Amino acid sequence: MTMPQPVPMRNQPRPNAADHAKLWILHGAAWLALMIYVWTAWVVSGDFRTNTTGRGSEPDWYVALIRGWEVFALVVSLVILWWFVVRPKLRTGRFGFDALFFLGCMALCFQEPWINWTAPQFLYSTTSINFGSWTAHIPGWTSPNSELVPLSLWALSAYFWLVGIPAYAGSRFMRRLRTRNAGLSNLRLVGYTYLAFCVFDVLLESFITRTQLFSYGSTVPALTLWAGTDHQFPIYETISWAGTYTVLASLHFFRDDRGRSLPERGIDKLRITSGRLRTFAQFLAIMGACQAGMLFTYNIPYAYWGMHAVMAEPFVAREWRTAGVCGPKTAYDCPAPNLPIARIGSPTNRIDR
Template sequence: MTSLETRTGTDRSGSSDPRRNHAVLAWGAVGLVWMAVSLRAAYGWVTSDRDFGPAEIMPGDVMPTSSLVALRVVEVASVVVLLTAIWFLAVKPWRKTREIRIEGLLVIGGIFGFAMDSWLNLYDFLFAFNAHSVNLGAWSAHLPFHNQGVPTEYGEALLWGLPMYVYFCSAEAALGLGVRARLLARWPRMSETLALAVMFVFFFVFDFIAENIIIRTSEAYSFVRTEESLTLWAGEQHQFPLYESFLVACVAMGFAAIRLSAERDPDGRSFIERGVHHLPRWSVQPARLLAATGYAAVVLMMLYHLPFNWLSLGGDSFADLPSYLTPPF
């Protein structure tokens, strides 16, 4: 068997010659770079006299009581969902096998991906955060490529912002894969393409409903500038660009794809982990974590942040915002 594998250039998982397969190292390198960027931004932020601290709430800047209560509910619920996702996707599987599976590693990757959130306002102020959210300012000025003309005196929501990088990524992917499994179990002759298409529609609808409930009940955030032809309720405080749900669905598909890759591999390794079994034992888990972080960063950047900025920068619909959501120009 060993000689046959050598002659055919395959390993146990069916991948190409492991001497030529450095996927885990390539993705790990990307993850290492993103971790360095994230930590550098965090360090610059927490040591900044200007940027680190709660966003200023102007005198007389009062939210409706119902919206403020809803905002606190969103924050608490988001933390609960985050902890639940960590338990079911990372901790519980680890307790069984003493190894964090790829879905658990992607949770960690999504948490590091939260550092990218300030890139929503990379070139212009496109996304407004409610100053009444629990926050300690924003780190946008400490990320690469930030336009110095864009204001940074706003508050990144910590209690609902970070969880979104888990429940709209890893957790939503898990739900979508559950939908796919039920479809294929109910209709065994359904094609994989159709099942995946239904899963994408599920992601789109799930995001559209969830985000609009959050926006309208809690006023947690607002899309400041959008492309009017692709926006519902254009010009209103609650205007909603349809490309938001489309891009979130693309991200969820990216997170689901990596899990499908692992499910289809005989060794349970996703394509970003190829070659990991040839690394020294002590480096296997760090390499997998770095690879998952790199993959999460690439998916978030290429499927959400860059296209969101590109579509919104040329937008001609501006939201009518209250003072607690007004961009600090």
């Protein structure tokens, strides 16, 4: 006689699911605490001020481009905020997953300037609206003069539309692939998505670097396309950033039948009676996962590349790009072969010849 087999319950939480959720919530809370500490220290220190070094020496076409781009960035950001966050909240009275996901992507702006941890590699311009950068107040930061980095406001808002939207689109792409081929393994699904993001990133970054909306000023020449020009592009950027996109798209796509992403699973087992507090806990878990994704796929690899990077001469000669962080008129020479890597506390890295 054949014994009937038990029917498995879909997405039944494991006994340690609550602990799993607690770890992700605490992880997100740690990130939030770090943000509050760093941004507060930045504002009260007096480093929160506009950097105008070299402003006025840029070509007129560039000034017009930046002003138009800043307006575009503001409009697009407000549209996305309305469509994915505010509008659903007004309709349902709660923040759904998409709202928390886009807010989590927006919080990644905290890591935007971390690419310059070991050396100035990523350049904005003093032409743009900026208030310097908060990186000098991050515990363990090593690169000097980082408070002068003119972190463009449009680059921060871009985490809605240059990060959140592509990640959301990547999730939809994964859904379409799975719909067309239900037997497609998760590994191949993620692999195809990563390759698609590689193509997308090359096209996107080609436009951005050619127009110099931002620039990869310091790169490893042997791993850089058009090395030495003002539109040079490191191929390892695509390898890393496509990885970040893929992590975010996977976070959005791989959800259970209750709509819970991986870091949220088990939250229902926690003794949280307040609906608002539960939503906040979900946000912390999602935001923390986003932060971990960007840290490990992008900023940690770039900390390594920064120790081997060389700044192209066209940027060294343009104060509105180097912004007083490095260069002939500062205490620190920009990254160059056989030049010591500048560190906070060292008076200079310049070698007298």
